[in-house]
Structures are given as C-alpha cells and as structure tokens.
Amino acid sequence: MKIKKLRGTRIAKRALLYLGVVILVLFCLFPFLWMISSSLKTTFELYGAPITYYPHKPTLASYIGLFKNTFFIQWFANTAIVSASTTLLCILIASVAAYSLTRYRYPGRTTFANFVLFVYMFPPILLAIPLYLLVINWRLADTREALIITYIANALPYSLWLLRAFFQTIPIELEDAAMIDGASRWRVIRSIVMPLALPGVIATSVFAIITSWNEYLFAMLFISSEWKKTIPVGLTGFITAHEDRWDLIFSGSVMASIPVLIFFIFIQRFLIEAWGSGGVKG
C-alpha cells in the first residue's frame, strides 16, 4: 500500500516535471513560431479578424515579394560580407593577443585583461554619437568598412576573453617540451597550440559572427544607401510613415534567422561548458 502510494507521488512528480518543461519550451519558442506562422499567411489573413493561430491558406507570397520587390538579397549579402570580414579579422587580432597574454610573462597583463573587460561594458550609445562624427570625418560614411572596423572593436573584448580562457587550458608544458627539442615558436604554435585551440577558436568565431549579424545601432547610423543596408536595418525600414509591411518583416526575419540557427546548432553543445568556465556575453 505504502509502496503504491510512493510510486503514485513519483509519477505525479514526473508528470509535473514534464509539464514544466513543455511550458518552458513553448514559452521560449512561441515568438519564433509566431514569426514563421505569420510569414506564411496571406496579407488578408495577417490583418484579418479574428486572429488565426496557424495559416489557414499557407502561402509563400511574402517570401516571393521579399526576393522580387525589395533589396533583401543585397542586404543579405552585405550582412554576410560584413560579418565574415569582421569575424576573420577579429579572431586573428584576438588570438594573437590572447596567445601573448597567456604565454608571455610581462608585467601588467592582468591589468590589460581587466581593462579590456572594462571597455566591453561601454554603452554602445556612448560610442555611437562620437563615432557617427568620426566616420564622416574619416570619409567612411555609408561604407561597409566603417561597419567592419566598429564591429571588430565591439567583438574584440569578448573574443579576447574567451580565447584567453581557452589558451589557459592548453598545458604550457607541451610547448616547453617541444621548444627544448628545438622547435621554433612558430612551429610550436602551428603544430601544438593551433590544433588544441581550434574548438575554442571556432566557438569564438561563431559568437563574433552572430553579434555582427544581429547588430543594429551602428548600421542604422552609418549606412544611408538603401542597397548598402544590412538585414536588421532593412527590416525596420519596412515600417514607414505610409505603410507597414509586416508580411515582408516576417519573411525577412525568418530568412535572417536561418543562418543564426545553423550556427547555433553548431555550437550549442559547447555553450554550457564555455560559459561555465567564466566567459561573458552581453
């Protein structure tokens, strides 16, 4: 009798657990699912009453409109070029610096690491106003270069910290042994450090690429030509004083989310470990 009762509470507990998980997952996915559902509706249904929870007449019309009548493909290419260039350069600069911070014993390197973290906390709006003027001064207004430089600096502090944490986990003894055996430092970096640090470098790259992909404030301020815009700025442009094109916003949002989702699935397993070991992200 008692055992039966115990089993009963156990099952009730499990049921409660699963209920909680289902609610949590639905809560997290709902806006995303709503975005997909809305992108597949006809404009009639999108602005119709009562609101339908799923598209009754699913259509790709909003996607066709997006590709045919807007600059979306160009925006997508712009965002990809800016994000890729940013990530490449940022990782290069950050790994050199992180290697230096963990392998050379000069004074002040902890202070430097702290300083970089400090910089990471600067309000973007604080930088935006003077940078807007500087970009004009540097004759970089309305160019991708302006965005790339800004994004590199924005992603640098976090990348440096993540990479530093990774390099610290690579035993220095391995490198010392190889150097005693006569290998040059470059050789050591190439054949010992790089392969061991690769997972960390990939993970950091994904962070850099996602932050640049999603950036809005600087892109909105620096870019004025319609065909030079990045996706986030392009999407907000679908809301104008004359009309709101929510259909285009949703199909565009789904398209913008796909690359992020792919990258996300790619690094998901690694995330909890990396953040547990002291990484930070805003």
Added chain:
Amino acid sequence: MKKTSHLIGILMLVPCIFCIFLVMLYPVVLSLKMSFYKQTLTGLSARFIGFSNYIYLLHSRKFISAFFRGFVWVGGTLTFQTLVGLGAALLLNQKFIGRGFARGCVLLPFFLPGVSIYLVWRWMYNDMYGVINQILLDLRLIGEPIQWLSSTSLAMWALIFMAGWIYFPFVTINVLARLQTIAPQLYEAAEIDGANLWARFVHITLPQVRGVLLVVILLRALWMFNKFNEIWIVTAGGPAGSTTTLPILAFKEAFKVQRLGRASAITTILFILVLAIATIYIVVFQPAKEVT
C-alpha cells in the same frame, strides 16, 4: 633574452590596442569633450560652454524621469530574468527525456536576431492584430483588447516582459553550469535526513549558486542600463515619453534635434553609472585572476 620576449609579447597586443583605441577610447574622450560644448550635427558651430549641458540636464524634468525610468527598466527586467532564469535552470538540471533539445530551445531567445525578435514582439503586442490579446481573450482573462504599447502605464511593462524573455537564458546557462558541479551526495544526504524539496533548495542549492547569481545579476544590470535597440524598435521611447530611458533620450537629442553636446552629457552620466557597476564587478570578483 627575457627583455626581448617581453617586447614580443607586448607587440602582439598592438593590433588589439589599436582597434580598441580607435573605436572605443578615442570616441569616449571625444564624447566627454563634446559634453562641454554646444555642438550641432554639422560640427561647425561648436562652442565651449563649460558645465552648462550638465546643469541644464539636472534641471530638466525629462532627464530626471528618464534617469529614474532606467532603474524601473533594469529592476523589472532583472527580477524577471533572475526568477525565470533560475527556475528554468533548476528544471533543466533534472534528468528527463529530450533534455538536450529543451536546453537548446531555452537558449534560442538570446541568439535569434534581435531586431526580428523585437519586431515580432511589437506585432504580438498590437492591440488589433496581436496574438497576446487573442490568447488572453480566448482564455477569458480579459474582456476586451488591451492597448499594450499605446498606454503610458503599460508600455514599459510590456517592454520589461519582452526583455526578460530575451535575456533570461543568460541567467539559466550560467546557473546551470554551476548546478552541474554540485555533488549529488549532498542532496542524497539531505533527503535521508528528511529535508523536503524547499529545504533542499534553500539549504543546498541556493548557497551554492549564490556566487554565480550575484555576478550574473551585476553583469546583467550593467548591460540592461545600456540597452537601446529593444526600446527604440518597439516603442521608440513612447507613448508620450513613457519608455524613454537615458540611451533613448541621448539618441533623440543627438539625431532628432541635433544637440550633440547635450546628448554627450547624457551618455557621460550613463557612462559614470555603468562604470560604477563595472568597477564593483572587476574589483570584487576579479575575473582576470589566472587559473594556474
């Protein structure tokens, strides 16, 4: 030999320092300087006016209310993030089928393109076509549609709910990482001693995650004070300025009415606030300590 190796090490930092100087330090100095000038967007008529911008702000009701509104925004979203984040972490730390999938889903709000997410929320809050009203109506929780974003008393709470949804995964992931390091023996022992779920949470879990929770709350507070896009895209600081925080006010001053000096004074004050929190974080928690 040692001296040259020091030199190489420091040289390797040069590109990094250059970037940070060019895009972050120099603009901050420039902004600080501008805050003492009367300056328009064209920059031609800059005129030194001392502390006038600051004095003006301290007497401006708009500024004072934006300043304190920032605390409502940060306090509100932080409470939401921390409670939901902690709850989700506890839930995801249990063993169940599909745990990996559930963990992935929980992280999603944090990674999806921000602008798209804010726009979806803006649409969901829409009083005529918004699904949030529809759900509440269907559940018979409300009798008629609520004007979430066009009501001065509700808009801020709508934004807080949205931001809480976006940022709670950050709390979850950090707490979850800590939870996984707690020895299961602790719980087993407590269970044998007859401690119930609540007692185990208060006496084992909470003391263990307190440290990481403190760091996360501090970092999140700092970042939430800086948030601009979330508010700008959903309400643009409205209706009637009821969601205007310091970053929004600074943006409007700079790019809508072209008062760059005054805008810089606003961001400088925001900067001091954030700097204070950042200093606490770096001094108290010493994140740079090398693990050797």
